[in-house]
Amino acid sequence: LHGNDSSALICNLSLLISAFCVENVTLPSFTNKSFTLLVPFQEMIIKSSVSFSKELFFSVQGSNGPALFLSSQELLLDENVLPLGLKMFKNGSNRCLTVWLILPRNWIKKVGNQFPPFLCLNFATFEVGNTTNPVIKCRSLKSFGSDTSQPEKYEKEFIVLGVYTPVLAIISIISAVFSYLKKLFQKWKENHPEIPLSDTTAWTRHSFYSYLLDGFHKFTYRELSLATKDFHYSETLGTGRYASVYRAIFPGSNATYAVKRFDQSPTSKFSFEIEATAIHRLQHDKILELRGWCDENLNEPILVYDYMPNKSLADALWNREQLLWPHRYKIAVGVAEALVYIHEECSPKVIHGDVRDGNVMLDADFNPKLGDFGLAMSGPPYILWRETTELDPPECQLNAFVTEKLDVYLYGSMVLRLCCERTQGLTIFIMFLRNLKLEGELLRVVDRRLGGNYNEEEMLRLLNVGLLCLEEDIQKRPSMKQVLQILTSEGDTEELVL
Numbered sequence: 001l002h003g004n005d006s007s008a009l010i011c012n013l014s015l016l017i018s019a020f021c022v023e024n025v026t027l028p029s030f031t032n033k034s035f036t037l038l039v040p041f042q043e044m045i046i047k048s049s050v051s052f053s054k055e056l057f058f059s060v061q062g063s064n065g066p067a068l069f070l071s072s073q074e075l076l077l078d079e080n081v082l083p084l085g086l087k088m089f090k091n092g093s094n095r096c097l098t099v100w101l102i103l104p105r106n107w108i109k110k111v112g113n114q115f116p117p118f119l120c121l122n123f124a125t126f127e128v129g130n131t132t133n134p135v136i137k138c139r140s141l142k143s144f145g146s147d148t149s150q151p152e153k154y155e156k157e158f159i160v161l162g163v164y165t166p167v168l169a170i171i172s173i174i175s176a177v178f179s180y181l182k183k184l185f186q187k188w189k190e191n192h193p194e195i196p197l198s199d200t201t202a203w204t205r206h207s208f209y210s211y212l213l214d215g216f217h218k219f220t221y222r223e224l225s226l227a228t229k230d231f232h233y234s235e236t237l238g239t240g241r242y243a244s245v246y247r248a249i250f251p252g253s254n255a256t257y258a259v260k261r262f263d264q265s266p267t268s269k270f271s272f273e274i275e276a277t278a279i280h281r282l283q284h285d286k287i288l289e290l291r292g293w294c295d296e297n298l299n300e301p302i303l304v305y306d307y308m309p310n311k312s313l314a315d316a317l318w319n320r321e322q323l324l325w326p327h328r329y330k331i332a333v334g335v336a337e338a339l340v341y342i343h344e345e346c347s348p349k350v351i352h353g354d355v356r357d358g359n360v361m362l363d364a365d366f367n368p369k370l371g372d373f374g375l376a377m378s379g380p381p382y383i384l385w386r387e388t389t390e391l392d393p394p395e396c397q398l399n400a401f402v403t404e405k406l407d408v409y410l411y412g413s414m415v416l417r418l419c420c421e422r423t424q425g426l427t428i429f430i431m432f433l434r435n436l437k438l439e440g441e442l443l444r445v446v447d448r449r450l451g452g453n454y455n456e457e458e459m460l461r462l463l464n465v466g467l468l469c470l471e472e473d474i475q476k477r478p479s480m481k482q483v484l485q486i487l488t489s490e491g492d493t494e495e496l497v498l
């Protein structure tokens with residue numbers, strides 16, 4: 001921690017800093033000060049338990065190049081700058097703040113994997129007054145550690161000569177070309193939905209998404225609108241908490257995709273960002289494949305996925321004709337494979353956080369594809385963004401930080417849905433199952449809709465795996481790799497699961 005350095009910013013707004021904590025180290029409380037944190041790259045977690053009612057701004061400097069300004073509203077990127085993610089989340093009665101790094105592909109390409117060991121982080125919160133555009137000046141990294149205090153006189157001269165004059169010049173130039181641009185814009189607007197072009201927030205979001213989704217096809221809004229018949233309800237495949245999903249048939253190629261259009265609410269937009277952050281680096285046969293995206297209308301950003309003719313596992317289990325046992329078992333194995341991949345083969349690992357039948361899609365042959373990464377945690381800190389429910393493991397009720405064993409627990413409850421007709425009142429149902437297991441009567445709970453058409457050995461294996469995954473004690477829960485071994489090995493069920 002490098003002192004109380006206020007030279008990092010020139011700002012006519014009042015400054016409000018509260019207690020911050022990096023990992024487990026509690027820093028002293030700050031009032032009316034900014035400060036610089038020097039944190040190891042991998043541990044850049046900043047968490048605050050103060051209640052934020054005001055707008056927040058952050059400035060962060062990468063190893064080279066100018067600063068990145070970040071607020072809960074906007075993210076300004078420069079090509080040399082490390083993009084950051086920011087989210088406030090609710091932890092009990094406190095609102096917490098986390099800042100984390102998202103390293104986009106092209107940035108990694110640029111610098112290789114040589115991350116600097118430390119990152120200089122200038123951190124300050126501002127109470128927003130009348131001014132809507134606060135001026136924040138960040139030091140260059142070169143001056144880091146040196147004496148940065150300047151006589152006030154020079155700062156004033158700097159503001160007058162160095163800032164006002166160029167600003168006036170720029171304003172004149174802008175006014176000169178404004179009418180021309182206006183004409184162009186009006187022409188452009190005829191073919192595009194409403195976008196606040198002059199809005200800095202819009203610009204920063206567009207840049208942020210381009211960083212994240214670099215390499216994926218960028219659809220035009222018009223293309224998607226045509227393919228979904230103007231997002232007509234007759235083309236709706238499903239509606240979730242954050243988005244509606246439409247079938248899109250592209251006239252030229254006859255290709256069919258699923259277009260996930262996020263709603264207008266801020267949480268939906270955040271869900272889009274979380275999903276894009278996770279899905280852009282996942283490539284696996286059992287994970288729903290992202291085909292493209294569109295952010296022309298920032299209020300309703302869009303992700304385009306492979307179309308799954310059999311929709312979700314929840315649809316297949318509850319709404320339509322019977323899902324056969326071989327399909328059910330194949331689904332359990334496939335989802336386990338997807339989870340092994342995100343937990344053990346991705347670096348950093350990804351925790352899905354919302355594994356359930358509604359988020360497993362089924363292709364024409366009932367192969368599962370894990371989808372909906374809108375609540376996924378793509379790297380430390382692994383924080384559960386959503387409210388906990390009765391389907392979550394006990395550790396979630398106590399702590400916002402989770403491990404991959406959360407997915408294991410949720411997988412357990414999904415597996416029971418594949419085997420049993422009803423699983424409501426999960427805690428009681430688990431106790432009931434454990435008793436049946438002791439009595440050697442586990443098969444009594446089998447879904448009657450299967451009409452007895454199932455493989456007994458596989459059924460017992462799956463029920464036992466479900467119970468193991470639903471262990472309250474996190475240590476007793478198996479890893480997804482162990483689960484996959486149990487489901488795919490040849491050995492005796494009793495030996496494998498005990």
Ligand SMILES: Nc1ncnc2c1ncn2[C@@H]1O[C@H](COP(=O)(O)OP(=O)(O)OP(=O)(O)O)[C@@H](O)[C@H]1O
Nearest residue numbers: 237238240241242243245258306307308311312372
């Ligand atoms: N690729 C797809 N192919 C076919 N149908 C899909 C596809 N993706 C989603 N759906 C359908 O749309 C529904 C909602 O999608 P999704 O779960 O991704 O939205 P959401 O808003 O993130 O929902 P949730 O409430 O689960 O978080 C799914 O339950 C499914 O029925």
